[in-house]
Amino acid sequence: xxxxxxxxxxxxxxxxxxxxxxxxxxxxxxxxxxxxxxxxxxxxxxxxxxxxxxxxxxxxxxxxxxxxxxxxxxxxxxxxxxxxxxxxxxxxxxxxxxxxxxxxxxxxxxxxxxxxxxxxxxxxxxxxxxxxxxxxxxxxxxxxxxxxxxxxxxxxxxxxxxxxxxxxxxxxxxxxxxxxxxxxxxxxxxxxxxxxxxxxxxxxxxxxxxxxxxxxxxxxxxxxxxxxxxxxxxxxxxxxxxxxxxxxxxxxxxxxxxxxxxxxxxxxxxxxxxxxxxxxxxxxxxxxxxxxxxxxxxxxxxxxxxxxxxxxxxxxxxxxxxxxxxxxxxxxxxxxxxxxxxxxxxxxxxxxxxxxxxxxxxxxxxxxxxxxxxxxxxxxxxxxxxxxxxxxxxxxxxxxxxxxxxxxxxxxxxxxxxxxxxxxxxxxxxxxxxxxxxxxxxxxxxxxxxxxxxxxxxxx
Numbered sequence: 130x131x132x133x134x135x136x137x138x139x140x141x142x143x144x145x146x147x148x149x150x151x152x153x154x155x156x157x158x159x160x161x162x163x164x165x166x167x168x169x170x171x172x173x174x175x176x177x178x179x180x181x182x183x184x185x186x187x188x189x190x191x192x193x194x195x196x197x198x199x200x201x202x203x204x205x206x207x208x209x210x211x212x213x214x215x216x217x218x219x220x221x222x223x224x225x226x227x228x229x230x231x232x233x234x235x236x237x238x239x240x241x242x243x244x245x246x247x248x249x250x251x252x253x254x255x256x257x258x259x260x261x262x263x264x265x266x267x268x269x270x271x272x273x274x275x276x277x278x279x280x281x282x283x284x285x286x287x288x289x290x291x292x293x294x295x296x297x298x299x300x301x302x303x304x305x306x307x308x309x310x311x312x313x314x315x316x317x318x319x320x321x322x323x324x325x326x327x328x329x330x331x332x333x334x335x336x337x338x339x340x341x342x343x344x345x346x347x348x349x350x351x352x353x354x355x356x357x358x359x360x361x362x363x364x365x366x367x368x369x370x371x372x373x374x375x376x377x378x379x380x381x382x383x384x385x386x387x388x389x390x391x392x393x394x395x396x397x398x399x400x401x402x403x404x405x406x407x408x409x410x411x412x413x414x415x416x417x418x419x420x421x422x423x424x425x426x427x428x429x430x431x432x433x434x435x436x437x438x439x440x441x442x443x444x445x446x447x448x449x450x451x452x453x454x455x456x457x458x459x460x461x462x463x464x465x466x467x468x469x470x471x472x473x474x475x476x477x478x479x480x481x482x483x484x485x486x487x488x489x490x491x492x493x494x495x496x497x498x499x500x501x502x503x504x505x506x507x508x509x510x511x512x513x514x515x516x517x518x519x520x521x522x523x524x525x526x527x528x529x530x531x532x533x534x535x536x537x538x539x540x541x542x543x544x545x546x547x548x549x550x551x552x553x554x555x556x557x558x559x560x561x562x563x564x565x566x567x568x569x570x571x572x573x574x575x576x577x578x579x580x581x582x583x584x585x586x587x588x589x
Contacts, residue, residue, distance in 0.1 A: 402480035
């Protein structure tokens with residue numbers, strides 16, 4: 130480390146302008162990597178010892194010093210110096226104060242280029258374990274509520290128009306299925322994050338025969354990167370994380386939008402807990418679904434982080450460029466945002482009340498139109514013809530009975546098709562309508578229970 134406190138500077142005769150120092154400095158946010166940075170350094174000094182580049186006493190002193198720095202971070206005693214550009218220079222500066230010039234051997238053959246990407250992979254790998262727990266907790270809540278509220282019937286909507294009768298649980302499991310896919314994608318993401326770039330140097334590799342497989346084992350990585358130039362500049366794992374969060378938040382945004390609609394007085398399907406609602410500073414009667422609106426808005430935030438960082442990457446030449454410093458703020462902010470969203474979503478779903486009577490009262494006879502077509506199909510009428518005949522029944526009901534199909538007389542129905550008979554009355558039953566969807570994935574009681582069973586299977 131130079132007298133200026135920089136990890137570089139031997140060829141410079143002028144101090145860096147304070148304006149550039151402020152722009153260049155990342156310590157205000159990359160200090161979150163403190164533990165991963167020290168983990169990586171401890172593994173690296175062991176690799177240096179294994180390669181004969183430091184002796185056992187030097188290795189021991191460096192490791193003791195690093196562990197002391199670690200404890201200072203844990204206790205909150207670590208003091209960041211104004212000269213610290215980043216977490217790497219901060220930790221090395223403090224190590225030098227503690228053990229002297231021996232600290233300078235730690236960086237042998239190592240660049241901040243491979244150091245920082247190693248830190249990020251360690252940090253994100255550990256952070257995703259928390260994310261996986263939070264996501265599984267939310268998915269379990271979806272499944273538990275689907276099981277608990279299986280008897281609630283409601284309208285299903287397409288184009289925000291009433292379509293067919295479904296169970297409330299079918300609606301819940303629609304989003305449960307999305308989260309299950311998100312869980313699967315998370316598992317795949319974790320595999321690609323857990324790759325060791327340490328030992329790649331600045332771009333050309335490490336000239337000191339550092340055992341990179343040893344480094345990977347020390348840091349619990351599954352394997353090492355293949356190409357040193359790619360390793361130091363690869364941020365695919367960050368982009369993939371940002372996209373994965375965007376996808377997950379997109380799913381939760383849609384769920385939130387549905388619930389915002391369902392919680393209005395016009396619908397009244399659900400009542401949100403006061404714990405997850407807010408009021409108005411002017412209108413005393415208001416109970417606003419701010420929890421859901423924030424979930425919806427945060428999706429836009431993470432979309433922006435993903436697209437913004439991809440725009441940063443798209444024009445970069447090969448190997449490391451300082452533009453990559455933009456990776457950490459995007460990663461940290463996106464992680465923090467998702468963590469809050471998952472916790473709030475779980476709280477909303479755990480505490481909301483489903484108003485079964487309002488849900489059922491919203492079912493209207495026109496939603497049984499398709500069932501009329503199915504009735505004729507079961508009597509041998511080609512579906513396209515059955516669909517047309519059912520449409521004529523709908524038109525007649527709209528003309529004479531304000532759309533109430535159940536008021537059509539048998540004579541009126543038989544004027545449209547002679548295949549209608551007394552048993553058509555069975556069509557005017559929403560429970561029967563729902564229970565006919567026995568194929569897996571459908572909204573019948575047995576199908577929903579099978580869905581719950583399958584979605585409970587944890588991803589490895």
